[in-house]
Amino acid sequence: MRTAVLAVSFGTTHLDALRADIVPVEEALADAFPGCPVYRAFTSGVVRRRLRERQNMHVDSVEEALARIRSDGMGRVVVQPTLLLPGEEYDGLCAALTAADGLEVRAGRPLLYGEDDLDGVIAALRQAYPVGEDTALLLMGHGTAHAANALYEAMARRLRALPGAAVRLCTVEGVPTFEDAAAELAALGRPRALLVPLLLAAGDHAKNDMAGPAPGSLRARLEAAGLRTACVLGGLGRLDGIRALYVRRALQAAGGLD
Known part of the structure; x- marks a missing residue:
């Protein structure tokens, strides 16, 4: 019986982020499953439609x-989702897989499925983004109204408890908020902040919500509070340590295959 690999991402309309952040994860999965074709699906219907309309580019839905x-x-x-959390997109993916006919499906877990996953992700990020004693590292995630946002909150608590480390977390649409982050960085007393997207792909949220010039962006808020900032416009998919975690989840899911 022939086996395929399906990499499922939320998606991005930014082709530079697609090439630099999503494709490397797909390539890592291909390397881990030699001889198995790797397929792509995006869960976001809006992203798929915009790619079709603006770039004349078709990306399959999970069902397609x-x-x-x-x-x-x-x-x-x-099936390996590149999603960070088991939120709404993951719920939709699971529903689609449950309805799949004619295929034996083995599904890996998102990057952060439970609190046991936090330490591995934090270690990969700290290795990728070391900072000096005058600089705080601020991670910006998406956030969600879904109960899975509790994992962001748990990660924020874990980061605060790191001995001697000035690493903090905020989200665009959940908690901790941008205001929470500004208050925490002020309390740390470090004059500089390195802003890093806790996102697979550095698309709209990284370029605008995090690093954009608008007064409400994370960068603008922190600079208005007197901090000197630098921004990393690269998603998690560029990091060797994060790609390794996704591959590990896929290999774990495939463990029952002959």
């Missing part, structure tokens, strides 16, 4: 990708 995999004669598929 599964149908393509069946049509190509595959009998099994290892």
Whole structure:
């Protein structure tokens, strides 16, 4: 029985972020599953529509990708989401996989599925972004109204408890908020902040909400409070340590395959 790999991302309309952040994860999965074709799906219908309209580029939905995999004669598929949390997008993915017919499906977990996953992600980020004693590292995630936002809050607590480390977390649409981050950085008393997207791909949220010139951006708020900032416009998919974690989850999911 032939096996395929399906990499499922939320997606991005920024082609530079697609190439630099999403493609490397897909390539890492291909390396981990030699001889197995790797397919792509985006969960966001808005992203898929905009890519089609603006770039004349088609990306499958999860359902379309599964149908393509069946049509190509595959009998099994290892599905690895590049999602960070088990939130709404993951719930939709699980529903689509449950409804899949004619395929043996093995699904990996998101990057942060539970609190046991926090330390590995934090270690990869600290290794990728070391900072000096005058600089705080501020991670910006997306945030969600879904109960999975509790993982961001748990990560924020874990970061605060790190001995001697000035690493903090905020989110665009959840908690901790930008205001929370500004207050925490002020309390740390470090004059500089390195802003890093806790996002797979550095698209709109990284370029605008985090690093943009508008007064409400994270960078603008911190600079208005007197901090000197620098921004990393690169997503998690560029980091070797993060890609390794996604590959590990896919290999764990495939463990029952012959």
